[in-house]
Amino acid sequence: MHKVIFDTDPGVDDAMALLFLHASPEVELIGITTTFGNGSIETTTRNALYLCERFGIAAPVARGAAAPLVGEAGAPPSFVHGGNGLGDIALPSEIARTPDPRPAHRLIIELVRAHPGEVEIVAVGRMTNLALALRENPGIVGLVKQVVIMGGAFGINGVLGNVTPAAEANIWGDPLAADEVTGASWPLTMIGLDVTQKTRMPTPFLRALANEAGDAGRFIWDISRFYEDFHLKGGVDSIYVHDSSAVAYLLDPQLFETRRGAIRVVTEGIAFGQTIQKPADTGFPPTAWDGRPEHLIGTGVDAEGLRRLYRSTLQNAYR
Ligand code: BDR
Ligand code: CA
Secondary structure, eight states: EEEEEEEEEEEEHHHHHHHHHHHHHHHHHEEEEOSSSSSSSHHHHHHHHHHHHHHHSSSSSEOOSOOOSOOOOOOOOOOHTTTSSSTOOOOOOOOOOOOOOOOOOHHHHHHHHSSTEEEEEOOOOOOOHHHHHOOOOOOOGTOOOOOEEEEEOOOGOOOOEEEEESHHHHHHHHHHHHHHHSSSSSOEEEEEHHHHOOOOOOOOHHHHHHSSSHHHHHHHHHHHHHHHHHHHHHHHHEEEEOOHHHHHHOGGGGGGGEEEEEEEOOSSSSSTTTEEEETTTTSSSSSSTTTTOEEEEEEEOOOOHOOOOOOHHHHHHHH
């Protein structure tokens, strides 16, 4: 069993990833922590609570950072996820589920300390909550089983960023946090655009989910209409599978090819938010990567296998 903390900014693809985690018989979801990103922190926390209420997810939901470590949160990308973060579907005005009283980073620390060596963190938003947890309690580094991040773009096969030519959204939203999180010596894998843009879910796939995966499948269909339209306007005829790719790595790392090496994040200048790995087998004169821990990045993916895993997991859980 994977004991998972899901750090998230729901978000259409975040919601799809949360349902994937909830549907997996190998996952025990022990905490959900929210961050600003695809919406304000009020919006993303409301959405996480709504998802938990609607789909009977019992894990505590703790509200996290409203802004990056330095500077202010940019305007949410409502053109990607809709103004309400869930593709502008109708949402109830009242939600009975309430947030955990602890801030997100403290819930992370307490859960990690309560289950030493067991907790796996899947982080699919800005890295701010993780950085705050590290700053408050650096000792958690030795207690976490692994961290799987959806974030970054490493130029594998020429893949660029999606906010600027250099930067992917989750990292661009708080590059300092990402540099601190990738500078920590915990087992960490970054699943970036290099692989998440290779895996797409076309309309017939989403329609099949709607027909075969009960209320969850119909919900995914509904929230993905706006998201699909955003992709279509950009000339992409199917949706990218960002956050669920991090979940798939947790469940079946064999679906991915990876490369090891130290990671740095550019925190100022025109390449703000760029992620750069120094592959482990390369030699240079002294660099800013020296002395940093080596981590994995995703370089290849079995897209068909990933889609199959997603579909069968949801069908089995929700049909
Ligand atoms: C990432 O940014 C967000 O819009 C998505 O939820 C995903 O986590 C992709 O760049
Ligand atoms: Ca996300």
